[in-house]
Amino acid sequence: MKKLSPKDNIVVLTGAGISAESGIRTFRDSGGLWENHRIEDIATYSGFRKNPALVWEFYRKRWEQSKIAKPNAAHYALVELEHYFNDSFTLITQNVDGLHTKAGNLSVVEMHGSLNRCYCTSCKHGLSMEEADAKQLIPLCPICGSYLRPDIVWFGEIPISLFEIENSLKKCDVFIIIGTSGVVYPAAGFVMTAKLMGAKTIAINLESPDNLTFLDEFYKGKSGDILPGLVKEWTGIG
Ligand code: OAD
Ligand code: ZN
Numbered sequence: 001m002k003k004l005s006p007k008d009n010i011v012v013l014t015g016a017g018i019s020a021e022s023g024i025r026t027f028r029d030s031g032g033l034w035e036n037h038r039i040e041d042i043a044t045y046s047g048f049r050k051n052p053a054l055v056w057e058f059y060r061k062r063w064e065q066s067k068i069a070k071p072n073a074a075h076y077a078l079v080e081l082e083h084y085f086n087d088s089f090t091l092i093t094q095n096v097d098g099l100h101t102k103a104g105n106l107s108v109v110e111m112h113g114s115l116n117r118c119y120c121t122s123c124k125h126g127l128s129m130e131e132a133d134a135k136q137l138i139p140l141c142p143i144c145g146s147y148l149r150p151d152i153v154w155f156g157e158i159p160i161s162l163f164e165i166e167n168s169l170k171k172c173d174v175f176i177i178i179g180t181s182g183v184v185y186p187a188a189g190f191v192m193t194a195k196l197m198g199a200k201t202i203a204i205n206l207e208s209p210d211n212l213t214f215l216d217e218f219y220k221g222k223s224g225d226i227l228p229g230l231v232k233e234w235t236g237i238g
Pocket of ligand 1: 014015016020043112152153154155179180182183206209221222
C-alpha cells in the first residue's frame with residue numbers, strides 16, 4: 001500500500017505472534033503456552049478458585065519471563081508508526097507482556113490486562129507485582145488480607161477499555177492486525193467493525209487468520225521481517 005497521510009486515524013491490534021520473535025510463546029501454535037495446562041485451569045476465575053497456587057505459579061513464571069524479554073523489530077516499527085501519526089494512532093494489544101510500552105509506544109490499550117499488575121479479589125485494591133509479595137505461594141492483599149489475583153482478563157471476563165476501543169474503531173481509516181489468530185472474541189470481531197465503518201484492513205501473520213475474509217491486504221510471514229518495511233512504505237521515512 002502507498003504512503004498514508006499523517007492525518008489518517010490508525011488503529012493497530014496485536015496478538016501473541018508479535019512477541020514470538022522476542023522468545024515469548026504464543027497460545028495456539030504447536031508447543032504453545034497452553035500445552036501443559038487446560039485453559040480452564042489457569043485462565044478462568046473458577047480455575048483460580050480451585051487452585052490459586054497453581055495459577056499464581058503459572059503467571060509468576062510468565063511475569064519473570066516478560067521482565068527479561070526484549071522488544072523486537074516489529075515492536076520498534078510500531079514506535080515509528082506512532083511518531084508519524086501521533087494523536088491519530090491507537091495501539092490495542094491482547095498481549096500482557098508489556099513489550100509495546102518497553103519499546104516506547106505511548107498510546108497502548110492493554111485489553112487483556114498486564115502481567116505486571118495484580119489486584120485484590122475482595123476489595124479490588126490494585127498494585128504492581130513488585131509491590132505485591134509475588135514470591136509467596138498465594139500473595140495476599142496488604143489492605144484486607146484476601147487473595148490477590150493477576151490482573152489478567154480471563155475467559156468469561158470483560159476486556160478492559162472496550163468503550164474506548166469501540167470509539168477508536170468508529171473513526172478508524174486504517175486497521176492493522178499483527179500476530180493474532182483471530183479466534184478470541186471480542187478482539188477477533190474488531191476487523192468487522194472497522195470494515196463496516198469503511199476502514200482499510202490489513203493483517204500480518206505467520207498463518208492465515210480465521211477472519212481473513214474481512215481483510216483488504218494480507219501479508220504472510222513473521223512480523224519482525226515484514227512490518228519494518230511496510231512502516232517505511234506507509235510513512236515514507238527511512
Ligand atoms: P494465538 O496464539 O491464538 O495466535 C498467535 C498468532 O500469531 C498465530 O496465528 C500465529 O500464526 C501467529 N504468529 C506466530 N509467530 C508469528 C510471527 N513471528 N509473526 C507474525 N505472526 C506470528 O494468540 P492470540 O491471537 O494473541 O487471552 O490469542 C488471543 C488471546 O487468546 C490471548 O490474548 C489470550 C488467549 O486466550 C488471554 O489470556 C486473556
Ligand atoms: Zn483487599
